[in-house]
Amino acid sequence: MSKPAKIKSKVKYDNCAYAMIIPAYFVFVVFILIPIGFVIYYSVTNFNLYSSPEFLGLENYLKLLRDEDFLISIKNTLFYTVFTLFPQLAIGLFFAIMLFRKSKLIPFFRAAFYLPNVMSMVCMSMVWLWIYDPTYGLFNMILKNFGFSLQQWLQDPKMAMPCVILMGIWKNCGYSMVIFLSGLSSIPSSLYEAASLDGANSIRKFLHITWPMLKPTTFFLLVTGIVNSFSVFEQINIMTNGGPLNRTTTIVHQIYRRGFLEFKMGYASAMSVVLLLFSIVITALVFKFGSGGQDVEVS
Amino acid sequence: MKHRKVYHGIWVVLMTIASLVMLTPTIMMFVTSFKTMEEIKSPVFHLIPEKFSLVNYIDALASGNWLLYFRNSLIITVSAVIFSLLFNSIAGYAFARLRFRGSKILFSLLMIGLMMPAQVTMLPTFLIMAKFPLAGGNNILGQGGTGLINTFVGLIIPLVSGSYGIFLCKQFYENFPRALDEAAEIDGAGKWRTYFQIYLPNSKAILATLALTKGVAVWNDYLWPLVMTNSDEHKTVQLALTMFKTETTIQWNQMMAAAVLIVLPMIILFLLAQKYFVQGIVTSGLK
Numbered sequence: 001m002s003k004p005a006k007i008k009s010k011v012k013y014d015n016c017a018y019a020m021i022i023p024a025y026f027v028f029v030v031f032i033l034i035p036i037g038f039v040i041y042y043s044v045t046n047f048n049l050y051s052s053p054e055f056l057g058l059e060n061y062l063k064l065l066r067d068e069d070f071l072i073s074i075k076n077t078l079f080y081t082v083f084t085l086f087p088q089l090a091i092g093l094f095f096a097i098m099l100f101r102k103s104k105l106i107p108f109f110r111a112a113f114y115l116p117n118v119m120s121m122v123c124m125s126m127v128w129l130w131i132y133d134p135t136y137g138l139f140n141m142i143l144k145n146f147g148f149s150l151q152q153w154l155q156d157p158k159m160a161m162p163c164v165i166l167m168g169i170w171k172n173c174g175y176s177m178v179i180f181l182s183g184l185s186s187i188p189s190s191l192y193e194a195a196s197l198d199g200a201n202s203i204r205k206f207l208h209i210t211w212p213m214l215k216p217t218t219f220f221l222l223v224t225g226i227v228n229s230f231s232v233f234e235q236i237n238i239m240t241n242g243g244p245l246n247r248t249t250t251i252v253h254q255i256y257r258r259g260f261l262e263f264k265m266g267y268a269s270a271m272s273v274v275l276l277l278f279s280i281v282i283t284a285l286v287f288k289f290g291s292g293g294q295d296v297e298v299s
Numbered sequence: 300m301k302h303r304k305v306y307h308g309i310w311v312v313l314m315t316i317a318s319l320v321m322l323t324p325t326i327m328m329f330v331t332s333f334k335t336m337e338e339i340k341s342p343v344f345h346l347i348p349e350k351f352s353l354v355n356y357i358d359a360l361a362s363g364n365w366l367l368y369f370r371n372s373l374i375i376t377v378s379a380v381i382f383s384l385l386f387n388s389i390a391g392y393a394f395a396r397l398r399f400r401g402s403k404i405l406f407s408l409l410m411i412g413l414m415m416p417a418q419v420t421m422l423p424t425f426l427i428m429a430k431f432p433l434a435g436g437n438n439i440l441g442q443g444g445t446g447l448i449n450t451f452v453g454l455i456i457p458l459v460s461g462s463y464g465i466f467l468c469k470q471f472y473e474n475f476p477r478a479l480d481e482a483a484e485i486d487g488a489g490k491w492r493t494y495f496q497i498y499l500p501n502s503k504a505i506l507a508t509l510a511l512t513k514g515v516a517v518w519n520d521y522l523w524p525l526v527m528t529n530s531d532e533h534k535t536v537q538l539a540l541t542m543f544k545t546e547t548t549i550q551w552n553q554m555m556a557a558a559v560l561i562v563l564p565m566i567i568l569f570l571l572a573q574k575y576f577v578q579g580i581v582t583s584g585l586k
Contacts, residue, residue, distance in 0.1 A: 011398070013398055013400060014393075014399055015399065016489070016490050016491060017393040017397035017398075017402070018399060020390060020393035020490075020491075020494070023385075023389075023390070023459075023460070024386040024389075024459075024460040025409075025460070026460075027457065028409060028412065031424050032412055032420055032424075033408070033411070034423070035420035035422075035423035035427065036415075036419070036420055036423075038420075038423035038426070038427075039419065039420055039422060042422070095317070098310070098313075098314060099314070103307075105311065105314070107573070108318070109314050109315075109317075110573075111569070111570065111573060112319075112322050113317075113318065114576070115321075115325060116325070118515050118562075118565045118569045118576070119519075119566070120521070120562060121519065121521060122519070122541065123328075123540060123558040123561050123562050124324065126540060126544070126558050127324050127325075127328045127558060128324065129544070129549075130551050130554075130555070131324060135340075136339050136340055136551065138323075142344075144342070145344065170324070174321070178576075223414075227413075227414065228416075230416050231416035231418045233522060234521045238541060252416070252418045255418065255422070259421075259422045260422075260526060265426070269422055269423070272419045272420070272422060275419050276415060276419045279414065279416055279419070
């Protein structure tokens with residue numbers, strides 16, 4: 001009878017742990033956890049900052065389905081995510097493999113590739129705004145020098161999104177490279193030696209050793225990359241403001257516009273919930289299929 | 300042997316070209332910041348400005364209250380870094396080393412912050428700030444004033460806790476030998492003393508990494524200050540830079556000069572502490 005009690009008394013709890021986590025946890029609860037609850041609540045109301053919220057049920061969500069701007073913004077966000085993330089990972093992996101060797105030049109190259117990542121998106125948006133400027137910009141200067149016809153870049157509805165994507169790839173591929181480099185350095189060299197003895201060429205080595213061993217790294221980059229790309233906003237707001245013809249508007253840009261410029265808090269909250277669902281679903285899918293049975297420690 | 304040298308030569312050339320391409324926008328930012336508007340507008344493109352002059356920098360700084368903007372950004376960045384380091388590392392220690400009821404659930408909940416874009420909660424967080432009780436003229440119910448809008452507290456608080464930071468610290472402390480804790484216990488040190496006298500002094504590597512990641516992120520942040528401030532008084536450098544983008548002709552040279560001043564601290568920090576930048580993200584999530 002007394003046995004379970006005895007075992008229980010043996011486990012010593014450190015109650016001071018609560019005091020240790022409370023500063024961080026308080027901020028987390030007040031500014032992340034509670035807001036998640038609020039955003040779900042507001043999304044079923046017509047809250048507009050001035051009058052008290054009235055319950056609307058799913059009306060906001062039904063309205064979203066008919067909101068052309070929002071539907072375009074989802075399409076744009078997905079387009080941006082796919083066409084930024086995959087090239088960025090591919091280029092990052094390529095640079096990482098190229099730099100995975102011994103040379104005195106490595107620190108210089110690595111710094112050159114990684115530098116865009118530490119400079120602010122605002123500043124870089126301004127620089128690229130100039131690069132894409134139709135009259136004084138770098139790209140049109142180059143085209144003019146070689147006698148090609150000039151482009152409108154960000155003002156051209158067809159070109160605007162690819163322009164934003166190009167800048168995104170430029171800014172983030174150095175980050176992927178550094179993570180891939182660390183992944184490469186954790187592969188034991190004995191694997192390659194064994195493969196060499198078996199007469200494997202470098203392509204087979206890549207396919208059968210490097211790529212499988214880099215799976216956890218790729219997986220990590222994919223998950224964090226999706227969350228980051230889904231929230232693309234700064235360069236959009238600065239460079240194009242969603243235009244031309246809504247070709248570059250994104251989900252967060254719509255949330256910002258509806259919520260903070262038009263004060264339709266309820267409606268913008270419904271958009272936020274959609275963004276939340278999107279991130280959860282896609283992250284879950286990547287977890288389910290992406291980890292491929294590998295042990296990926298995330299928690 | 301000869302083959303090797305040829306390969307190496309090709310490699311050097313290829314990588315140099317790639318580096319230069321990657322650096323072009325940055326180089327162009329510096330170059331343009333020294334040019335006159337006439338030179339920018341001229342149809343002939345010069346890589347090197349005809350004459351170097353700092354006049355753009357002087358004009359750019361005179362265009363607004365830039366000393367204030369830099370001071371604001373500095374205050375926000377430094378306080379966010381200091382508080383987040385302290386809070387996150389101590390929480391990471393508790394999750395890594397202490398036994399307490401609900402620790403698993405509490406930690407899993409924290410990880411929501413890693414999986415969710417922060418922008419999802421931007422609206423309600425803003426409203427919580429605006430309605431914060433007993434701040435900025437608000438009564439206890441959070442009505443009547445502006446709350447924490449347009450205050451440093453409001454700009455800083457949401458940044459001081461980070462799921463990412465707690466996660467990294469936990470990973471880091473889990474690799475500490477258990478013998479350390481046992482030795483401390485035998486010496487009669489409580490958990491607080493164990494943390495402050497053994498763990499904290501030994502976590503320079505992770506703290507440097509976290510400080511750099513956080514510092515760069517906060518200095519570069521645009522959306523949160525944009526939402527939280529509407530006066531000149533609390534404007535950050537990133538917000539101030541967007542003032543150069545006007546409907547009429549943009550003063551590219553002044554804009555680039557200001558951009559250079561804003562990114563320069565980050566570039567210097569990066570070049571000085573490259574090791575920690577690289578090392579830091581290496582530990583992130585990858586064991």
